[in-house]
Amino acid sequence: MRRPPLRPGTWRGALVTFAGVLPVSLLLNLVLAPLVDRALPHLLTVCVNAVLLVAVLNWLLLPLLHWTTKGWALPARPDRHDDPPR
Numbered sequence: 017m018r019r020p021p022l023r024p025g026t027w028r029g030a031l032v033t034f035a036g037v038l039p040v041s042l043l044l045n046l047v048l049a050p051l052v053d054r055a056l057p058h059l060l061t062v063c064v065n066a067v068l069l070v071a072v073l074n075w076l077l078l079p080l081l082h083w084t085t086k087g088w089a090l091p092a093r094p095d096r097h098d099d100p101p102r
Contacts, residue, residue: 033073
């Protein structure tokens with residue numbers, strides 16, 4: 017099965033991603049970091065923040081933002097007719 021070529025994201029996708037990253041990152045740094053910093057080394061705290069940020073964005077916030085914006089930020093799908101026959 018052939019995959020379509022990867023295309024770079026758009027400025028719209030970057031804007032929606034930023035809109036999701038900023039509040040989650042602020043929340044994690046304000047709430048979680050002070051609690052975890054005392055118990056874990058700094059590098060491990062950063063890793064925990066990164067894991068939680070990616071999980072929240074991937075499975076909660078970005079799908080919600082794409083649904084809210086009605087796919088405005090998603091790149092256009094290439095036509096199937098553009099693929100050369102094998």
